[in-house]
Amino acid sequence: MGVMNELINPRVVGALERILAEASPGLRLPHLAETAGQLDELSLRERTDLLSGAMLADLPGDYAEAAAIFRRALADPDCAGWMIWPVSEAAVTLALARTGPGDFEDCLSLLAELTPRLTGEFAIRRLLAADLDRALAVIQGWTSHPDWHVRRLASEGTRAYLPWAIRVPEITARPAATLPILDALYRDPVEDVRRSVANHLNDLSRHAPDEVVAAAATWMAAPDANTPKVVRHGLRTLLKKAHPGALELLGFPPASLAVTAPRLDRAVVELPGELSFDFEVSNTGPAQARLAVDYVVHYAKANGSRAEKVFKLGTAVLGPGEARTFSKRHAFRQMTTRVHHSGGHALQLQVNGVRYPETGFTVVTG
Template identity: 85%
Template sequence: MGVMNELINAGTVRSLERILGAASPGRTFPGLAGTGGHLDPLSLRGRTDLLSRALLADLPEDYAGTAAIFRRALEDPDFTGWMIWPVTEAAVTLALTRADPGDFEDCLALLAELTPRLTGEFAIRRLLAADLDRALAVIQDWTSHPDWHVRRLASEGTRAYLPWAIRVPEITDRPAATLPILDALYRDPVEDVRRSVANHLNDLARHAPDEVVATAARWMAEPDGNTSKVVRHGLRTLLKKAHPGALELLGFPPASLAVTAPQLDRAVVELPGELAFTFAVSNTGPAEARLAVDYVVHYAKANGTRAEKVFKLGTAVLAPGESRTFSKRHAFRQMTTRVHHPGGHTLQLQVNGVRYPAEEFTVLT
């Protein structure tokens, strides 16, 4: 995270002080200037909060006055990048604490103006948490905005599990609330917007899988050239969880299959190391079978239990009576995102959502 932290540094502070000073002649920024020497021990989020507090101390106490300075600063092309994050947070704080009529909607408009310089998806979360319906009434209009950054903000900013962002419980409690936004954007001409829609749909699948599948089915009934890719990416978690509706929608209905147990190349894996395995799948039914082939690793946990993770292996089409052999090498190494513990592990195959007998192996650290 050290490199990420440096996205806001002493140079960022000096640039922001210069730009805002030019946008508000005669105003000084002692609080902002004083933050430069206090950044080193802080995370990127900590640096954002430090600069945001300094801006609130230096800028007008009313939202309208501060928003006017930020809008004038947009005339400077250097007003861009990670310096925008503390600016958006300061704007939202004023809009929510002063509570003057119209500040809430104007702050949303300001975020839309700023988001082409750096996404407003983090700051917008507090507005959503304060009044979800009021915010969504504005955000829905962004789905037809001429700037794709704003259209992406409509989808990304309202995700249930947006990385780095605060949670908005009402979004997870009301999964249908943001579906009109996705309905308006799933055929967007810009890939970054469509990718956001797919990730948003995947977030909703954690709490409303049947509603997500129904939504994806509606989209597949009125597709364009990119819809199938959006749907596949949006249903990826449901595919790993073998949701029957998701599998069938993507063309992997139940099939008559014979699947051999995985043949492991070793019984013990020493970290760092790899485990190679092979297996065969045969179509025993009378019709062609489309296969979504996955495998599941049941990892040993420190407390003696196991935690599973599904990995995609590939897809295949088998004619009646046809067999195919699959092979894979799976790496085991310590990572910040996954700590391996010594002990018994299991590798299991999953084809079209059906799991087959597993094989045991041991990991030594």
């Protein structure tokens, strides 16, 4: 994250100070200026909070006055990039602390104005947490906004598990609350918006798999050329989990198959290393079979238990009596996102949601 932290640096602080001062002649920003020398060793989030707090100390304490300064600042094309995150956080803090009539809704509007310059998806979370229904009443209208950045904010900002963002418990408790936003956007002409819709749907699948499959089925009943891709991406976790409705919807119903045990090229994998394997799938039924082929690695944990992860291998279509050999190389190396431990592991095949017996092997971390 070191490089990411530098996205807010002394140059950004200086530019923000100049822009705000020009937007409000006579405004002094001593606390903001001081932050330029206080950024070392801070994460990107901590730098955001530092700048936001400094602005709150320097700007008028009234939300409407501060929002007016931020809007005037947007006249400067240099008011863009990562300085927008602390600006948006400061605006939300003022709107929630000293709410006047309409300040809540106006702050949402301000985030929509700021989002094309970077994003408002992080700051909006506190407004959602404060009053989800009140926020969604405004956000739903963004789904027809002429600027695709705002339409994307409607989906991305309301995701259950938005990376880097605070959680909004009510969104996970009420997964159907944001589905109307996705219903309005799944055929959006901009790929970035559609990708957000798919990721949002995938988030919801962790808590409401049946509702997610039902929504995807409705979309597939009224699709455009991009809808199948949106649905496949949105149901990816349910496919790995072998949810029957998701498999059926994407054309992978139960089939009569014979699957051989995977043939491993080695019994012991020394890190860093690779495990190669192959196996054969035969269609033993009387009809053509569409296959979603996955494999599961059961990783040894430090406490002696195991944790599994499903990996996509591919898809295939087999006619009656047809067989096909699949092969794969799987890498094992230490990563920040996965720490490997020595011990017994296992490989397991999953075809159309059906899992077959495990084949064991050993990992040695050295």
